[in-house]
Amino acid sequence: MASSMLSLGSTSLLPREVNKDKLKLGTSGSNPFLKAKSFSRVTMTVAVKPSRFEGITMAPPDPILGVSEAFKADTNELKLNLGVGAYRTEELQPYVLNVVKKAENLMLERGDNKEYLPIEGLAAFNKATAELLFGAGHPVIKEQKVATIQGLSGTGSLRLAAALIERYFPGAKVLISAPTWGNHKNIFNDAKVPWSEYRYYDPKTIGLDFEGMIADIKEAPEGSFILLHGCAHNPTGIDPTPEQWVKIADVIQEKNHIPFFDVAYQGFASGSLDEDAASVRLFADRGMEFFVAQSYSKNLGLYAERIGAINVVCSSADAATRVKSQLKRIARPMYSNPPVHGARIVANVVGDAAMFGEWKAEMEMMAGRIKTVRQKLYDSLVSKDKSGKDWSFILKQIGMFSFTGLNKAQSDNMTNKWHVYMTKDGRISLAGLSLAKCEYLADAIIDSYHNALLYWETPIEL
């Protein structure tokens, strides 16, 4: 329950207060070095060797996980989990792609061994992933200018790049969108790479603050890294138009910045792998040097297998070779070599024409379901809301998520009154929405948008 998550978070560790029940004094196997003395209601332990972890406090609960936990604890039948960043079917079940099952069966039949992959990962996977991203015929591929290494999904790939930036571009800053995926900041913080934000989301239009974005990128010190979402921006669902991408590329080139793409939804946004790679290919066509992190969590549903890649587009094959060698040096003391299973699945699916075709069809189906649900939600909102508010932003957004424009009080109302679970920034995951629930959700949104502040005098902390 949400409240218990809070209380865990606010409890600081009091080293000498130990629950007496847990001490098992005098029983066999108990710690011979602990002596307990009772002082009224508090049991003190005098350890011969006090723990060196006493000063460690509880880490804050994950904002997304907290949502799922609260959802699980809710017993109301109408409850809806729109916090989840994972695709669900119309029946709101997780979905393992048929082509993935096929690939895994093939792999099992073949009896592939479980030997270590090289540090850079499965060669067949690396080749396939770079070609998927840039197109097999692209000059950067043909001229071997891309250093690709398999990474632990998007997170791991981003982290490798961040570590490379810290090591070889000391002092360089990364600019991230406001807002962005919550873990981006953690990654750059832990990699000790300084970051700042560029304007992105405009709450007034529930759209892109393009002028602000360009201005902030322009203002950044030359040679900064600019983190861009290749498609289906998380959490807003708001992507630049093709014309805007051109202008973004212009200003980045003008300031000699280094683009850094996070591509977590290729194929999953529009339904087309090529279309979703358009922004990346625009930059590649210009001969720019840049980074691209990829993930197969969503588009192949391989979430838990942790499969992705970091690509560094360089100006020469020689540079690419050197960059690759240094990425390996970063990976080795992190995890030695990447996990094989997900990589094999991708390589098998992409490497077989029939399976590749099946994958594209399933991806279109998933993206299609989300688009359908978007449309139904929009239609429901328009037909139910008599205020004349413009809900078209929902149709303009793309991908798994929609930024509803609801503020915290309104989001709280969604949960407290309607049992709709979402993140406090107003983000809903359409991947967790079924056609059957669209009307209910529309009612909840309309009520929250117009009435939330009437119901609750002060916003309730979730």
Add this chain to the structure above:
Amino acid sequence: MGGSVKMVEETLKLAYGDDSEFIKDKRIAAVQALSGTGACRLFADFQKRFCPSSQIYIPVPTWSNHHNIWRDADVPQKTYHYYHPETKGLNFSGLMDDVKNAPEGSFFLLHACAHNPTGVDPTDEQWREISQLFKAKKHFAFFDMAYQGFASGDPARDAKSIRIFLEDGHHIGISQSYAKNMGLYGQRVGCLSVLCADEKQAVTVKSQLQQLARPMYSNPPLHGAQIVSTILGDPELKSLWLKEVKIMADRIIGMRTTLRESLEKLGSPLSWEHVTKQIGMFWYSGLTPEQVDRLTSEYHIYMTRNGRISMAGVTTGNVGYLANAIHEVTKSS
């Protein structure tokens, strides 16, 4: 972010004992990790974050990646004596001196069994003495256990060093790997555990371990963990695994015996006792880099230049060839 709960539960039983009070009392902070490397790295990062002024004492020699791991975690390193080249065994007095001279409360990296690369392990009695000295010095023991079951063929036996420290009341850390003992190399399955004072602290420490993992890879890969939990969670499969791990360990032990006998039969004047005294996957031969180079260039035998030979690569089919080659390059020394 903590990975497969089932897999972690079973993994802790292997290290701490099926009936461990620490498991019952929920005193162990544990997360699934990216095999042994990932577990060590997570611990190193944890050490850096919460004991920023600490160093790590690493044995000489050790698996080379240990140095990379603590270096990239930005934890300063010191070394302690371990291998005795003259005896091709343990430099026990050197080790104890270094433990004694280290500042109180230092962090030490220990190989639980089948030391990599030397194959030289302390005896039970020596482990007890080390543990006592650690207690006196209030040192923190971090065990890297990459070969449980694979060393002697008996997982409980191979965890003896850890059990000794636990009996003596130490709060230890452990890195465990299924790369070798379940052959899951490329799946990257392992576990990091830290024994805490109580359940509350274990929950707290675990939350911080997860906090470190999140910006590194978010959550660990599923497939290998599922294999482990399926095997260890089913009594028949677990029993089958124990048999298979013993077969693997026995094959290597058998090869050690055969190699030593072959070398002695060839009339080598040198002592080859260390072939069978050392344990685990590796034989620290004592061959010089020059001798190693000759083995490669003249006999097409590939090994690391520190003289370490992976016994896993030795078979009944090639042991004779290997013995002969070693004899040839060493007979004049």
